[in-house]
Amino acid sequence: MTSGNGEVHLVHPILAAYVADYPEQCLVTCSKYGTCPKCKCGADNLHDHTTKYPPRTQTDTAQTMEDVKSKTTSASAYFEMCMENDVNGNVTTPFWTDLPYTDIHLAQTPDVLHQLYQGVILHLIKWCQTLGTEKELDRRIRRLPPALGLRHFKNGIGALSQVSGTERKNIGKILLGCIIDLLPIAAVTACRAILDFVYLAQYTTHDDATLGYMDDALNLWDKHKDVFLHTDVREDFDIPKFHALRHYVSSIRLFGATNNFNTEMFERLHIEFAKKGWRASNKRDEFPQMTQWVTRQENITSFARYLAWTRRETGAYALNYD
Ligand SMILES: [Zn+2]
Numbered sequence: 001m002t003s004g005n006g007e008v009h010l011v012h013p014i015l016a017a018y019v020a021d022y023p024e025q026c027l028v029t030c031s032k033y034g035t036c037p038k039c040k041c042g043a044d045n046l047h048d049h050t051t052k053y054p055p056r057t058q059t060d061t062a063q064t065m066e067d068v069k070s071k072t073t074s075a076s077a078y079f080e081m082c083m084e085n086d087v088n089g090n091v092t093t094p095f096w097t098d099l100p101y102t103d104i105h106l107a108q109t110p111d112v113l114h115q116l117y118q119g120v121i122l123h124l125i126k127w128c129q130t131l132g133t134e135k136e137l138d139r140r141i142r143r144l145p146p147a148l149g150l151r152h153f154k155n156g157i158g159a160l161s162q163v164s165g166t167e168r169k170n171i172g173k174i175l176l177g178c179i180i181d182l183l184p185i186a187a188v189t190a191c192r193a194i195l196d197f198v199y200l201a202q203y204t205t206h207d208d209a210t211l212g213y214m215d216d217a218l219n220l221w222d223k224h225k226d227v228f229l230h231t232d233v234r235e236d237f238d239i240p241k242f243h244a245l246r247h248y249v250s251s252i253r254l255f256g257a258t259n260n261f262n263t264e265m266f267e268r269l270h271i272e273f274a275k276k277g278w279r280a281s282n283k284r285d286e287f288p289q290m291t292q293w294v295t296r297q298e299n300i301t302s303f304a305r306y307l308a309w310t311r312r313e314t315g316a317y318a319l320n321y322d
Pocket residue numbers: 036037038039040041053243244246247
């Protein structure tokens with residue numbers, strides 16, 4: 001790689017973090033779908049917040065696969081036996097086996113968009129709708145006065161199809177105010193705990209105190225979540241994305257605040273690089289048109305930067321045109 005001063009360096013990247021949604025996490029870590037990709041908590045124990053399960057390690061997973069390989073002769077037997085050990089039986093040679101300094105399980109990071117908003121908050125809203133009835137919740141949401149920084153859902157949220165991350169965030173902001181006096185007090189407390197956790201998890205800096213608040217919020221949720229079982233809204237809490245919250249604090253300690261791993265930026269780039277290009281095409285044989293569109297956008301941007309730089313260098317304009 002060429003560095004800023006023109007020197008060419010030989011670079012050995014280390015795979016340290018892997019940002020993915022749950023199905024991809026299971027695939028790359030070779031964990032059985034439904035189990036935790038980071039620790040040895042099985043699919044039926046995900047609700048269990050009292051036991052601390054040992055972490056999965058890359059060596060263990062690779063060893064399990066090797067053992068199963070030596071014991072079985074057919075692909076179906078390999079699959080079966082792997083799955084019994086909570087390992088994904090569809091993979092035989094994972095890409096990470098020869099990567100030094102990598103632990104693929106440890107490398108799985110928190111993901112605010114998919115885990116918190118499109119996972120945890122999504123479930124929470126559904127449960128509130130079931131418990132307080134969708135109609136009454138919508139009625140309350142419609143009645144809210146318009147306020148700065150809050151989206152007003154004039155038709156409620158029940159009729160929304162394909163809810164985006166931004167919409168879910170806006171619902172999260174008004175949810176608590178709308179369920180007070182509607183749901184049992186334990187359910188309100190449980191919701192507040194989850195919302196607290198979601199907002200704390202998005203702090204851009206942390207210390208022992210703020211990480212402690214995250215633990216407190218999660219403990220408060222665990223204390224009150226059973227209300228959703230008692231009211232028949234849920235039969236269990238074996239939900240991988242809820243269990244994933246248990247790994248947030250340690251991941252933040254290891255890799256830093258969650259804004260380093262948020263997939264929102266890439267979702268945003270999907271708009272810039274794919275959706276806008278698609279709109280600019282004539283929708284026939286679109287791929288070359290889209291790539292040309294992106295290339296032109298890049299050229300225009302870099303030329304504008306160059307012009308701004310020359311102006312600054314020559315002092316021709318005092319204004320900054322960036
Ligand atoms: Zn786990």
